[in-house]
Amino acid sequence: MTIPAQGPARGPDGPHPDQDPGHRPAEGSGTADGGPATAPPAPDQAAPDPASAAPAPARPAGKPGAVLPDLADPAFWQAPPEHRLAAFARLRALDTPVYVAEGRGRGHWALVRHADVQEASRLPKVFASAPGVTTPEPARWVRALFGDSMVNLDGPDHARLRKVVQRAFTPRLLAEAERDIDAVAARIVDDMLAERPDEFVAAVSSRLPLEVICNMMGIPEEFRPEIADRVNHASENIGVERGLAARLRMPGRGLRALARMQRMVAGIGRERRRNPADDLISALVCANVDGQALGARQLGAFFSLLMVAGVETTRNAITHGLALLTDHPDQRDLLVSDFDGYADGAVDEMIRHSTPIIQFRRTVAAEHSLGGRTFRPGEKVVLYYASANRDEAVFGPDPDAFDITRSPNPHLGFGGGGPHYCLGAHLARQEMKALFRELLTRPRDLRATGLPDLAGSNFDNRVRSLKFTFTD
Numbered sequence: 001m002t003i004p005a006q007g008p009a010r011g012p013d014g015p016h017p018d019q020d021p022g023h024r025p026a027e028g029s030g031t032a033d034g035g036p037a038t039a040p041p042a043p044d045q046a047a048p049d050p051a052s053a054a055p056a057p058a059r060p061a062g063k064p065g066a067v068l069p070d071l072a073d074p075a076f077w078q079a080p081p082e083h084r085l086a087a088f089a090r091l092r093a094l095d096t097p098v099y100v101a102e103g104r105g106r107g108h109w110a111l112v113r114h115a116d117v118q119e120a121s122r123l124p125k126v127f128a129s130a131p132g133v134t135t136p137e138p139a140r141w142v143r144a145l146f147g148d149s150m151v152n153l154d155g156p157d158h159a160r161l162r163k164v165v166q167r168a169f170t171p172r173l174l175a176e177a178e179r180d181i182d183a184v185a186a187r188i189v190d191d192m193l194a195e196r197p198d199e200f201v202a203a204v205s206s207r208l209p210l211e212v213i214c215n216m217m218g219i220p221e222e223f224r225p226e227i228a229d230r231v232n233h234a235s236e237n238i239g240v241e242r243g244l245a246a247r248l249r250m251p252g253r254g255l256r257a258l259a260r261m262q263r264m265v266a267g268i269g270r271e272r273r274r275n276p277a278d279d280l281i282s283a284l285v286c287a288n289v290d291g292q293a294l295g296a297r298q299l300g301a302f303f304s305l306l307m308v309a310g311v312e313t314t315r316n317a318i319t320h321g322l323a324l325l326t327d328h329p330d331q332r333d334l335l336v337s338d339f340d341g342y343a344d345g346a347v348d349e350m351i352r353h354s355t356p357i358i359q360f361r362r363t364v365a366a367e368h369s370l371g372g373r374t375f376r377p378g379e380k381v382v383l384y385y386a387s388a389n390r391d392e393a394v395f396g397p398d399p400d401a402f403d404i405t406r407s408p409n410p411h412l413g414f415g416g417g418g419p420h421y422c423l424g425a426h427l428a429r430q431e432m433k434a435l436f437r438e439l440l441t442r443p444r445d446l447r448a449t450g451l452p453d454l455a456g457s458n459f460d461n462r463v464r465s466l467k468f469t470f471t472d
């Protein structure tokens with residue numbers, strides 16, 4: 001299929017990317033008679049046997065004649081955002097989740113409604129995180145390397161690990177981190193004013209989350225440039241790639257970058273176990289009162305998780321935030337008129353609207369009916385947070401509007417609740433508030449001058465770069 005081009009560059013007063021009407025919808029390979037892009041098993045049919053051919057065709061209920069998108073088609077993820085949103089709205093209108101074939105007998109059921117994503121998140125005994133939450137299935141060597149990353153664990157194994165790493169997020173440490181966040185945010189804006197960069201991601205949004213986590217962990221300065229480089233390298237290869245070689249892929253090259261970073265951090269951990277300091281790595285590797293501590297490999301896995309889950313996500317949320325404020329000057333004016341009064345709402349609305357993590361997967365562990373379908377053990381479901389966050393049933397009548405006064409705002413940007421709910425949600429909100437406070441009160445007229453250069457990933461709503469300007 002034709003991959004629609006990215007939207008036009010935003011001029012100083014250019015249009016919002018989501019509102020540009022000049023694109024043909026990314027229809028995927030859906031059938032014109034309303035059938036799904038890939039034929040699913042009938043609602044009560046057993047899970048597709050990976051060894052057999054594609055599951056038997058069945059026609060989901062829904063609007064007759066609607067063309068359904070193919071979520072496994074990389075072109076779908078590279079199409080302009082408004083086309084994806086329209087496609088998800090069509091999927092939400094169906095009576096049952098659609099089946100998305102990923103090839104070679106693999107596939108998943110797409111959970112796209114707010115209520116379904118929330119329910120699946122809160123039933124970990126039914127919708128398990130093991131063997132992995134990324135799509136497609138991680139390769140065996142990836143599981144061997146990242147198998148003990150907490151996102152991929154369930155039950156007591158997960159609870160034990162989460163309890164140990166929760167030491168990073170105690171009120172005392174978070175209060176210390178908050179003071180640090182304010183100082184780092186101020187320094188980034190000092191540098192911005194002095195150096196006058198024109199690209200926001202490298203100069204501003206990527207710096208804060210990386211520096212905050214490295215400070216919390218006690219990563220020595222000399223390691224940081226290399227870590228920044230490896231994080232970029234790793235995330236660049238997660239999800240869908242653009243261009244001729246576009247295909248769904250596991251982040252092979254990226255994971256190797258993470259693996260090197262893991263070894264580096266594991267080395268620091270071994271050193272801190274011998275010579276403990278007053279930092280988080282020392283706290284994590286030295287046993288607490290319960291005798292619990294992270295091994296060197298677990299420490300490396302946790303650090304990699306923080307880099308992907310905590311740095312990338314926050315950097316993307318901040319970058320989308322600037323684009324959103326630029327495109328909605330009324331909301332920006334409102335925020336500036338009373339920053340402390342509106343900041344909490346603005347940050348959550350930025351996260352809802354941009355949904356930095358698009359989806360995570362679960363594997364069905366026990367039979368369960370949800371969203372009009374009975375799921376069987378072994379089947380895969382994918383929780384599409386990006387769709388849940390635009391569900392008209394919760395955010396109507398205009399779920400696509402950017403409204404910093406939206407209240408309540410029960411978005412699922414940090415997950416749908418349950419045991420894996422984002423550990424860093426508070427920290428991320430603090431970072432975003434601190435940086436936008438500096439950005440909106442010190443320079444004048446800070447705004448994006450181009451459209452976000454989106455990576456076209458099916459995993460995270462990643463922005464490679466965003467041109468911007470400001471006056472002193």
Ligand code: HEM
Pocket residue numbers: 121150151152162213305306309310311313314317351355356357360385412413414415416417418419420421422423424425427428
């Ligand atoms: C805007 C920024 C962020 C977004 C949108 C985000 C989103 C998410 C999502 C969707 C999950 C999965 C929840 C689930 O499966 O139910 C998650 C998990 C997680 N996040 Fe975040 N996150 C952000 C920032 C952070 C930060 C700053 C940190 C740490 C410094 C962090 C650490 C984690 C960890 C450790 C997990 C795994 C928790 C577990 O498996 O028990 N996140 N995050």
